Amino acid sequence: MRATNDAGYDAPIGLTADPVVFTLLDGALCVLLARRLEEPQRGMFALPGGFVGTSESPEQTAERKLREKTGVGSVHLEQLRTYADPSRDPRGWLPSIAYMALVRPEILPASPPAHRDASWHPLAALPPLALDHAGIVDDGLWRLRARVADKSWFVSKGAGLLPEPFTLRQAQRLYEALRGERVDAANFRRDVLATGLLSDTGEQRSEGPGRPGRLYRRT
């Protein structure tokens, strides 16, 4: 289906918004998916997005769809990228604005909306995804890793996944899981403390062998 506007230009048949929501679950980076209940590709897993209306911003649509399809409440969404390939949706030219978020796994309710199988899926073992959503998830992962590399972002946003207070060793394990690579412990400690975004609680906690670790909170 192809539409044209008054001036004779091609017009999209709609606009969608798709949230790419990541978490860390049992040490594995996961993305939030829900099954499609409508054609095309009914029954397949997809990003939990939907059609944008003119009465709300695309970001509000992404939040609303996330809530309707997965039960996940308010999250901080960052605009990721817009996908506008005319062949990306069999219904017609349907651009989608994708958003990215990193959240705690507990924000997915134990009983999400029925029929959709809203669930966390490890990136290392994704099911086949509808439309071009696999590529969108890839781009989201790339963006997430770029954000995390910024230690200020990591401490202020990423470390929100840790229960407070936490040790720098816990923060390092989280950082490594998000970045997908090991880092040098001394450099990591120096860099995260240099952000000035952590406060030392003055307390310590033992973490197995070796010296106990100091406990920090985000400021």
Add this chain to the structure above:
Amino acid sequence: MRATNDAGYDAPIGLTADPVVFTLLDGALCVLLARRLEEPQRGMFALPGGFVGTSESPEQTAERKLREKTGVGSVHLEQLRTYADPSRDPRGWLPSIAYMALVRPEILPASPPAHRDASWHPLAALPPLALDHAGIVDDGLWRLRARVADKSWFVSKGAGLLPEPFTLRQAQRLYEALRGERVDAANFRRDVLATGLLSDTGEQRSEGPGRPGRLYRRT
């Protein structure tokens, strides 16, 4: 004007692509603008973009419009952000995908397409811009400064604005102009050399008082 698609959802009346192209001219950060030849806001300066067709990607549209409206040829465009506020264009719901580029000023031909006044405008003295383009330019500047802060990006992309070979002092002046702030010379030299993206030509050039500067090329 408001359109709806077969499924009853709101549909945009079209999709546009707008390039935000920056350069440095006489030490001032500038953006490329062209006058609108059509309503709405005919005669005002605007980003040199236009309607996306389904036969090309939005990025190709941005490149084509840039060429048609300013005479600027192939540039590397990075997707910046999509603007979809229903009230952003008086013609109807018309989302726009914005792109960002940093180029040498010479790519604007001495005689750009007539009637449009295609020209570089210092960010410090922008004329009134059509639609929401002033906000898009602001977002582009923010993105540019974030990119430049990454020394690898600065050396591989930003330093393309310098004639080669260049001294590290020249590179620092460029960096400071793009970032909008002064930096410590020793830290700057250490960081840009650490990128491994510069090769020492073995030659030197005198730059007024003080020791002559070593000359580098990008690898």
